[in-house]
Amino acid sequence: MAFRWKNDLTPADVTPEGMWLNRRQVMAGVAAGSILGPSVAGAQDTTLEPNSFEDITNYNNFYEFGTGKDDPAREAHRLTTTGWEITVDGLVDNPGTYSVGELIAGLTEESRIYRFRCVEAWSMVIPWNGVELKDILDRVGVQSGAKYVAFETAVRPDEMPGVRFPTLDWPYREGLRLDEAMHPLTLMATGIYGKPMPNQNGAPIRLVVPWKYGFKSIKSIVRITLTDQEPFTSWNNANSREYGFYSNVNPNVDHPRWSQASERKIGGGLFARREPTLMFNGYEDEVAGLYDGMDLSKFF
Numbered sequence: 001m002a003f004r005w006k007n008d009l010t011p012a013d014v015t016p017e018g019m020w021l022n023r024r025q026v027m028a029g030v031a032a033g034s035i036l037g038p039s040v041a042g043a044q045d046t047t048l049e050p051n052s053f054e055d056i057t058n059y060n061n062f063y064e065f066g067t068g069k070d071d072p073a074r075e076a077h078r079l080t081t082t083g084w085e086i087t088v089d090g091l092v093d094n095p096g097t098y099s100v101g102e103l104i105a106g107l108t109e110e111s112r113i114y115r116f117r118c119v120e121a122w123s124m125v126i127p128w129n130g131v132e133l134k135d136i137l138d139r140v141g142v143q144s145g146a147k148y149v150a151f152e153t154a155v156r157p158d159e160m161p162g163v164r165f166p167t168l169d170w171p172y173r174e175g176l177r178l179d180e181a182m183h184p185l186t187l188m189a190t191g192i193y194g195k196p197m198p199n200q201n202g203a204p205i206r207l208v209v210p211w212k213y214g215f216k217s218i219k220s221i222v223r224i225t226l227t228d229q230e231p232f233t234s235w236n237n238a239n240s241r242e243y244g245f246y247s248n249v250n251p252n253v254d255h256p257r258w259s260q261a262s263e264r265k266i267g268g269g270l271f272a273r274r275e276p277t278l279m280f281n282g283y284e285d286e287v288a289g290l291y292d293g294m295d296l297s298k299f300f
């Protein structure tokens, strides 16, 4: 099979699984304090005291299970992922409600080693398993008027204690421009480290867009809508000054409250120095062309 995407990462670059599992403790040690938003750590270089990790039980961003650092890991086991269905609607030839199996059956499942960069200024290298979103969209038949893809996460008050509070305007929603969605790097992930997706990471199926900040990678998807309008996105709605529709990793455009120019690599040692953040998270060769002629400080 011809390579449809380029990869300069090897298994040697992968964040060790134990470090991945513990990253929340690691980063909780970095975060000076918790505020509402996907961005909690300041940009200043922080010296980590090993003993401060021991007090921290977990750290995750999945607000449907709560905004507390340890809420998702504690609560996400409540999510029922068997019999999961995804509604595909809008400008498609084959709208309907499909099981995950129906949507991905027969598609090429791949393991992709991607950089993953969060607004909090930490990064990782993670092996995801999944299918290209493009293959799913081709299967449902995108109509010619479609310009964007909108995604929604499940809202289940009985299983997701966080949605009982108006932290965000539920459901959690995200969106991509159609050409971003059709890009071969854009993955619908069903697993991680060769295992089924853990609930707190977005089981049974989530988006992974490696050149954008982590919050674009919406978890536990139940609806995919093809539309001709730029979709509502949760963080843009919550704070449009801080979170734009595009949310491309871009060291040249600072977040209003801190620089985005550097990051700390999890797995590089607890006292790893900050490294310069790469344009488009290192995927510039692959995706810069999507934004030719656009002012990325305006369309951030």
Ligand code: MTE
Residues within 6 Å of the ligand: 038, 060, 061, 062, 063, 064, 118, 119, 153, 172, 200, 201, 202, 214, 215, 216, 217, 218, 219, 220
């Ligand atoms: N998806 C949903 N449905 N709800 C969320 O709160 N948080 C986002 C993103 N997807 C979030 C979500 C944020 S802020 C980040 S950084 C990533 O998920 C974290 O993914 P991870 O826990 O797999 O690292």
